[in-house]
Amino acid sequence: xxxxxxxxxxxxxxxxxxxxxxxxxxxxxxxxxxxxxxxxxxxxxxxxxxxxxxxxxxxxxxxxxxxxxxxxxxxxxxxxxxxxxxxxxxxxxxxxxxxxxxxxxxxxxxxxxxxxxxxxxxxxxxxxxxxxxxxxxxxxxxxxxxxxxxxxxxxxxxxxxxxxxxxxxxxxxxxxxxxxxxxxxxxxxxxxxxxxxxxxxxxxxxxxxxxxxxxxxxxxxxxxxxxxxxxxxxxxxxxxxxxxxxxxxxxxxxxxxxxxxxxxxxxxxxxxxxxxxxxxxxxxxxxxxxxxxxxxxxxxxxxxxxxxxxxxxxxxxxxxxxxxxxxxxxxxxxxxxxx
Numbered sequence: 491x492x493x494x495x496x497x498x499x500x501x502x503x504x505x506x507x508x509x510x511x512x513x514x515x516x517x518x519x520x521x522x523x524x525x526x527x528x529x530x531x532x533x534x535x536x537x538x539x540x541x542x543x544x545x546x547x548x549x550x551x552x553x554x555x556x557x558x559x560x561x562x563x564x565x566x567x568x569x570x571x572x573x574x575x576x577x578x579x580x581x582x583x584x585x586x587x588x589x590x591x592x593x594x595x596x597x598x599x600x601x602x603x604x605x606x607x608x609x610x611x612x613x614x615x616x617x618x619x620x621x622x623x624x625x626x627x628x629x630x631x632x633x634x635x636x637x638x639x640x641x642x643x644x645x646x647x648x649x650x651x652x653x654x655x656x657x658x659x660x661x662x663x664x665x666x667x668x669x670x671x672x673x674x675x676x677x678x679x680x681x682x683x684x685x686x687x688x689x690x691x692x693x694x695x696x697x698x699x700x701x702x703x704x705x706x707x708x709x710x711x712x713x714x715x716x717x718x719x720x721x722x723x724x725x726x727x728x729x730x731x732x733x734x735x736x737x738x739x740x741x742x743x744x745x746x747x748x749x750x751x752x753x754x755x756x757x758x759x760x761x762x763x764x765x766x767x768x769x770x771x772x773x774x775x776x777x778x779x780x781x782x783x784x785x786x787x788x789x790x791x792x793x794x795x796x797x798x799x800x801x802x803x804x805x806x807x808x809x810x811x812x813x814x815x816x817x818x819x820x821x822x823x824x825x826x827x828x829x
Contacts, residue, residue, distance in 0.1 A: 492796055493550050494587035494806045494824070499539030502810035507796060507803030510550070513585065513592040518762070520562030520595055522578065526611035527586045527795065528554040529809045529822040530644065531731070532758065537810060543584045544759045552586020553758065554579065555593070556601060556610035566595040577601040581614040581765060583758055587795065587806060589826050596766035599773055602780040609787040612821035616648040617776060618768050619730060619757055624649055624706055625656070627753055628728045632657035634703035637693060637720055639663050639713065641673040641681060642819040645730070647788040649706055650676045652776065655784050661702060663689050665816065672819045676788070693720045701725060711735030718744050718752075729754030788820030795824040
């Protein structure tokens with residue numbers, strides 16, 4: 491089968507088309523013929539050598555796919571209400587940039603009615619992450635407010651829509667007027683252009699000094715101190731990325747005085763059982779919103795995984811370059827041709 495592999499750590503050009511044996515599904519797994527693969531920030535970090543795959547995971551990048559079940563553990567599929575030939579999207583620990591991949595049955599979800607495989611491939615990584623961190627770890631409730639850093643990212647556009655659909659007041663930061671407008675169009679109540687505005691001052695102004703109940707942060711570093719200042723009493727800060735660095739200083743007295751919670755998580759290395767619980771919650775709480783059109787996939791650009799015009803044979807190079815440019819709003823997806 492064709493795959494996109496990391497030939498060496500470095501710039502996007504280290505991604506290249508290669509041949510690998512087709513994977514074989516084991517107990518509790520299915521083999522999927524991949525139609526589309528989602529691109530995510532962790533893929534970029536893995537390519538750079540900063541985010542190695544967990545032990546036992548494929549070295550091929552790619553954390554989410556959509557396609558058709560070809561084979562697998564029939565008993566496990568039956569328990570999950572799936573069968574050979576079903577269209578599914580799946581969360582992976584790796585191996586998604588390939589014509590075929592293996593996924594735990596527990597991490598597969600049916601493609602929501604009315605969605606294409608390209609749209610479905612954009613769902614698992616961001617929807618699992620947002621559900622786990624905003625609604626479970628962050629405990630966002632109806633009537634509360636949330637500040638989402640990086641509203642134009644794949645995580646951002648998902649968090650905006652889900653938080654709004656579940657009755658929250660939504661604030662976002664984004665870079666530039668165009669991204670801010672896109673966030674507002676998705677349902678955000680306020681969009682703060684962090685290139686020209688101080689989000690701490692803006693949150694204080696908009697909330698009359700109260701602050702927000704929850705902050706979803708992908709930056710960390712110097713943002714932590716500022717986000718603590720943005721939180722209301724009993725507020726929660728959930729960190730899911732450290733693009734701004736791992737070291738931070740903040741006013742610990744504010745944490746005590748306002749009874750704040752600072753937490754965070756990563757998803758990739760968590761157990762299948764943990765991810766299964768999220769999948770079940772998504773199927774119950776979120777898939778109906780997708781099928782009703784109340785929440786929609788946001789696709790920025792689609793590239794061909796197998797691209798004869800590319801010097802490395804794959805459009806993944808351009809996809810990663812676009813991801814690193816931060817010019818996109820929503821998800822970037824690779825598509826696979828005939829096998």
